[in-house]
Amino acid sequence: MSKTRVVIGIDPGTATTGYGLVRMNSHSELEEVDYGVVTTPSDWEEPRRLLFIYHALREIVEKYQPESCAVENIFFQRNVRTAMRVGQGRGAALIAMATSNLPMGEYTPSQIKQAVVGYGNADKNQVQQMVKLLLDLDQIPQPDDAADALAVAICHLHTSQKMTT
Template identity: 45%
Template sequence: MSFRILGIDPGLTRCGLGVVEAGRGRALRLVDVTVARTGAEEEPERRLMRIGDEIEAWISRLSPDAVAVERVFAQHNVRTVTGTAQVAGLAMVAAARAGLPLALHTPSEVKAAVTGNGRAQKAQVQEMVRRLLHLQQAPKPADAADALALAITHAWRAHAVGTAHRATGGQQTAAQRAWAAAETRARTARRPPRRTASR
């Protein structure tokens, strides 16, 4: 049984999109990765429309079971953080329209999950993503690696939550219920159709 997670590293100039398939335990496989780009000379609404269309196209084409988006924090450059927040909103809406569970992870959470260091440099994240996905080269640019790191973080967190829940028999949280629903949908979608006996 495997699950697909679409990781989205939001940005108005470069938006990283990466899909990872998580198998039993912590097994991971790269499905696809890209960076959606727009030019600074374009009108903001056109740039947002293009990125929004790309996100929805990826969801439609690759059928992820969940979406993980980087949680946006305020930065010194207000113009940059505004565009980033707008793209994050587009990703959240696209996930909601597709009926997919959505998770937001902070950059430090992602760095800690992938490298063991919440203050890791981008080069460290790229290299660990390469190793974890058994790639010959590190994903570039950094936005691509960040998107994959988000997907990996969510895959591992969901696995850990599910394992803990099964071990303790505790009540599920809303996030756990959403993930369980995604698992059920994935099993149903990948199950071969049942043959009916001919009369």
């Protein structure tokens, strides 16, 4: 029987960084630990926003002590300007995880859909419905960035479980 594991999923950004912590218990059942978003005011300068995200994520990791983290691989999306901003937020998240010595898993959007819904072309709503179902929640987690973060955490638990069994 495998041990209980807690992982943190992150949906990076500068304005809004989603996070979601999921526990897999010794029966391989998933449980929501916590989820939410770190938001930074748009009138703050970028360095201050990134530092805030870094500290906020470190506090969350400190509180829940996950054993690893997972982040969506978003290199294939969006326009250049958005990519640069998301990259900066992603950098803040990755440094926070590295400071805490957390191993990181990276997953493409289709890997996440495959792991959560069962097929790689699932739409956003299907992913969110499955997150609600798998974590036995009363409603779809809000906001979307938090639901996305939970989805990548679930993907990480499913994938790394397969890898180690």
